[in-house]
Amino acid sequence: MTKILAVEDEPDILLALRLVFERAGYQFISSTDGRSGLRMVHEEKPDLVLLDIGLPGMDGWTVLERIRDLADLPVLMISAHGQEADKVRGLRAGADDYVTKPFTNNELLARAEALLRRSGRPAEAAAGDWADFYDDGLVRINRKARAVHVNTPEGEQEVQLTNTEFRLLNVLVKHAGAVLSAQQLLTHAWDDPTGLAPDRVKFAVLRLRRKLGWDNASAAASPIKAVRGVGYRYDRPS
The missing domain is CATH 3.40.50.2300 (Response regulator)
Incomplete structure (x- = not known):
């Protein structure tokens, strides 16, 4: 119960x-x-x-x-x-x-x-039919194991994310290169398309950046970009 x-x-x-x-x-x-x-x-x-x-x-x-x-x-x-x-x-x-x-x-x-x-909702359900593994050289995601590793100057480190943060990262990397609005992120990462969109997404992105070690990076260096007045975009490393 x-x-x-x-x-x-x-x-x-x-x-x-x-x-x-x-x-x-x-x-x-x-x-x-x-x-x-x-x-x-x-x-x-x-x-x-x-x-x-x-x-x-x-x-x-x-x-x-x-x-x-x-x-x-x-x-x-x-x-x-x-x-x-x-x-x-x-x-x-x-x-x-x-x-x-x-x-x-x-x-x-x-x-x-x-x-x-x-x-x-299990992370696999949120991920839909995505591949079980994602690796772009900067961040590596094992969706079945619900594990995230990020490359840092000190080497590869495992990062502990909450369910919401894990789903948010998955949505961003799945749509890498595309700008997702706060409303779209709420729908896919929270399954909640109504209310509280701007603050909820903003602070979740800030927490995610901090955990991945990207909060101190310059706007140009961080792969999670805030697109003013529109939303957020994940840029794969070139």
Whole structure:
């Protein structure tokens, strides 16, 4: 049974979340503070985390950072504040979605189930009928093993990517030389053609570049190019 972990310190909201997800057929577990929530991520291995920002002690931002060190699982952040800066900060830090209180039960359930569907898609399904291996001399991808190696000045190194980052890299290299809009990347890498396109894609590309060691490269040297006002392009090394 799919397991949902809620890290939320408000009893009324926690009860409402339990009712929503248990009635929908999910196993629901909960924690009221960040530290115990992290322990439950490690011990219970949930399929999705509902994470409140305003937690006592260790706040939700810190918990999100630690979760990203522990596991690659979808995180839906919940906040009492709807400021754009908070939403941007959440997406930049690796949250998969962001909702503000008050929210409707149907909205929250729909968002959670969309994240579960996307995270449950194997990388092979996202890749379609692509070849199992890709190697352009700069980056090497083994899609069956879900392994990525990148050539650096220090030699070849394996890079650990999240499911979303792995799909994003695959989409970019498959369409090497072509400019893909944020909407196209959302459709192919996230399977989510609606909403939040600009920030979600922008910060995912920034994280991908950083992990591959291309964040400090000049615009001309980085193979992942931002095409202003259009989208992104992967250039194979010549």
